[in-house]
Amino acid sequence: MISIIPTSSLHRLVLFISIAVFLISAGWGLGEPWLIGNNGDEAYAGAQYHAISRHMLTHGPIRLHLAQLRMYHDIPENDLFAEGKFDGVWLRKRYGDQFWVSRLPFGALLHVASMAIIGDTEAAIRFVPYCATLLLIIIIYLLLRGRFGESPAVWSASIFALTPSTILNARLAGYELPCLLLVVAALLLYDRYREGLCGFSIVWFTCLAAGLMGWFGLYLVPIMIIESLRLCRSVDMHWRERLLLLLIPIVVVGLYALYLHSLGQPLGERLDYFWNARSVGAVQAIESEDGFSFWHFLHRTQKYFTNHVTVLPLLLAFGWVVQMLRHRSPELSLLLTFAVFGLLCYTVSMRAAYEHRYYVLWWSPFIACAGGFFVSRLCSSGQKGLE
Amino acid sequence: MKRIHIITFLILGCLIGSTIYKTARHHQKAEAGRPVMELMRKGNEVSKPDEGVVVSNSGLDSDWWEYENHAARFYLWRVFRDQGYDSSPEYIVVLTSDSVPVHQNDRVIFSNDAGYLLRFEVDQE
Numbered sequence: 001m002i003s004i005i006p007t008s009s010l011h012r013l014v015l016f017i018s019i020a021v022f023l024i025s026a027g028w029g030l031g032e033p034w035l036i037g038n039n040g041d042e043a044y045a046g047a048q049y050h051a052i053s054r055h056m057l058t059h060g061p062i063r064l065h066l067a068q069l070r071m072y073h074d075i076p077e078n079d080l081f082a083e084g085k086f087d088g089v090w091l092r093k094r095y096g097d098q099f100w101v102s103r104l105p106f107g108a109l110l111h112v113a114s115m116a117i118i119g120d121t122e123a124a125i126r127f128v129p130y131c132a133t134l135l136l137i138i139i140i141y142l143l144l145r146g147r148f149g150e151s152p153a154v155w156s157a158s159i160f161a162l163t164p165s166t167i168l169n170a171r172l173a174g175y176e177l178p179c180l181l182l183v184v185a186a187l188l189l190y191d192r193y194r195e196g197l198c199g200f201s202i203v204w205f206t207c208l209a210a211g212l213m214g215w216f217g218l219y220l221v222p223i224m225i226i227e228s229l230r231l232c233r234s235v236d237m238h239w240r241e242r243l244l245l246l247l248i249p250i251v252v253v254g255l256y257a258l259y260l261h262s263l264g265q266p267l268g269e270r271l272d273y274f275w276n277a278r279s280v281g282a283v284q285a286i287e288s289e290d291g292f293s294f295w296h297f298l299h300r301t302q303k304y305f306t307n308h309v310t311v312l313p314l315l316l317a318f319g320w321v322v323q324m325l326r327h328r329s330p331e332l333s334l335l336l337t338f339a340v341f342g343l344l345c346y347t348v349s350m351r352a353a354y355e356h357r358y359y360v361l362w363w364s365p366f367i368a369c370a371g372g373f374f375v376s377r378l379c380s381s382g383q384k385g386l387e
Numbered sequence: 388m389k390r391i392h393i394i395t396f397l398i399l400g401c402l403i404g405s406t407i408y409k410t411a412r413h414h415q416k417a418e419a420g421r422p423v424m425e426l427m428r429k430g431n432e433v434s435k436p437d438e439g440v441v442v443s444n445s446g447l448d449s450d451w452w453e454y455e456n457h458a459a460r461f462y463l464w465r466v467f468r469d470q471g472y473d474s475s476p477e478y479i480v481v482l483t484s485d486s487v488p489v490h491q492n493d494r495v496i497f498s499n500d501a502g503y504l505l506r507f508e509v510d511q512e
Contacts, residue, residue: 007391014399021403025410162402164409310405312398375398379391 011154018158019137026130026170031123106213107175129177133170136181137161140369143188146197148331151379156372159316160364165308169361175214176361182210183220183341184365190227191334194234200241204248211252216362218256219344223337224249297354301346304357309367316371323374331373338366 110128118124137157145153160166169177186207192198207224211217228245231237237245257267305314324332345362346353353359 010392010395014395017399017403021406025406028410029414158399159402162406164406164413167406167410168413307409310409312401312405316398375394379394381390 008150011150014158015141015154018161019134022137022161022167022170023134026133026167030126030130030171031121107178110175110178111173125173126171129172129174130170132177132181133166136177136184139181139185139188140365143185143192144369144372147188147192147195148373149376152331152369152373152376154372155375156369159313159371159375160368163309163313163364163368165358165360165364168308169358172358176216176358179210179214179216180361180365182206182213183217184338186210186220187223187227187334187337187341187365190231190337194231196235200237200244204244207248208251211248212255216345217252219341219348221249221252222344223340224252227337297350300354304360305363308357308360309364313367313371316374317367319378320370320374323377329373331369335366335369335373338369339363342366 107128111125114128115121115124118127137160140160141153141157143153144156186203186209189198189203189206193200193203207220211220211224228248231245232242253267260267260269320335323329342363342365346359349359
């Protein structure tokens with residue numbers, strides 16, 4: 001009975017089922033506060049972003065920014081829990097004077113927009129990553145289909161949609177998923193532009209937005225530099241386009257530096273903070289404290305991956321890597337950029353990756369797409385290859 | 388049945404199966420904490436508003452104690468604000484895992500698979 005389903009319908013069925021399972025699994029209990037959590041963060045982050053957005057809607061982002069920096073420094077302790085003042089005080093206590101250094105305002109603006117449309121609930125905050133993930137699944141499918149064909153596009157999108165890490169993070173209040181959406185779109189668009197499948201302006205604006213969406217966008221900068229240089233060499237384009245392309249990473253870093261300067265923290269200090277509090281330096285600090293070794297890091301990482309990505313997608317991705325060792329395929333350069341992005345997120349923020357399970361998310365696009373290409377080849381083995 | 392159909396349904400079935408299992412386990416874990424959550428929601432009913440309130444969080448580890456302490460205060464403020472109170476309570480009860488350092492004045496008042504319910508004094512700073 002099943003065998004009468006034609007291949008094109010089979011692909012559509014796989015995609016439809018995957019998206020349906022994702023929508024139900026990630027959407028189940030989305031509006032129920034404080035019950036489901038990943039690392040315990042969801043309960044915390046949901047409430048936090050809810051209050052920030054509520055405050056922004058009431059007073060505007062500039063006011064909250066000023067409140068954080070200056071206005072509530074001398075507030076009497078008795079007023080700590082008073083309406084409208086707590087946000088600034090609490091944020092200051094948690095983040096010092098640097099709340100917007102830790103949390104860039106762009107993600108918060110998405111939450112504000114969602115609350116303005118849906119209403120004053122935490123569900124509105126969780127709705128942002130939920131929608132961003134759905135959009136990311138669709139973008140992976142559409143952009144890969146135009147470049148590599150139906151089968152790898154369907155399988156990549158389906159594996160991404162059905163990875164437990166995707167589902168758990170799609171309901172975690174924060175700006176990680178909108179950031180990942182833009183990063184993946186930017187990397188896919190670089191690849192499509194090289195093949196002459198999309199216009200220059202969409203690549204430029206998506207890359208800029210991806211770079212500025214959150215701190216993880218900064219990890220895209222080294223990849224942007226390499227991709228821009230590769231495009232300048234391989235694609236025939238006007239010198240103005242070459243210049244604009246090379247300007248993207250400079251504009252991103254420049255805007256970050258200006259932004260940090262406006263908050264009174266030079267870029268150098270921020271990089272120092274990253275090294276000492278989040279990066280390899282921080283891991284070395286734990287190491288010297290209580291017998292922590294790099295093996296602890298690897299052991300916990302392996303646990304996070306097997307629990308949150310699960311064994312099957314990992315095996316499929318591994319299958320693709322083995323295939324690539326035997327002979328190279330056109331998707332190699334695209335998937336390498338995904339892998340480099342995951343590697344940068346994981347190593348530059350090593351301490352955070354050690355503490356947070358959700359960091360496996362940054363590897364998800366690579367694992368899903370590598371698995372997708374492998375399954376696609378598995379299905380078509382016996383016939384000619386994908387190309 | 389064609390090879391493509393067998394592979395498709397095998398892989399899709401395994402992916403869906405493991406995803407549903409993982410998500411269900413996640414919900415199950417959270418459900419284990421439901422009695423405490425219910426307690427939390429009734430916090431204002433079971434405790435005098437000007438003395439203390441039950442709030443919750445889960446999955447803490449020692450490095451996040453200070454961080455979650457603030458989160459607890461944050462919840463507390465929300466509950467109080469929603470109830471129309473603006474006074475500062477004397478203690479907070481927080482649901483936590485077993486790995487947090489228990490302060491001298493903290494007291495475990497409830498525990499189950501989901502974690503421990505600790506009562507700790509509000510830091511007035």
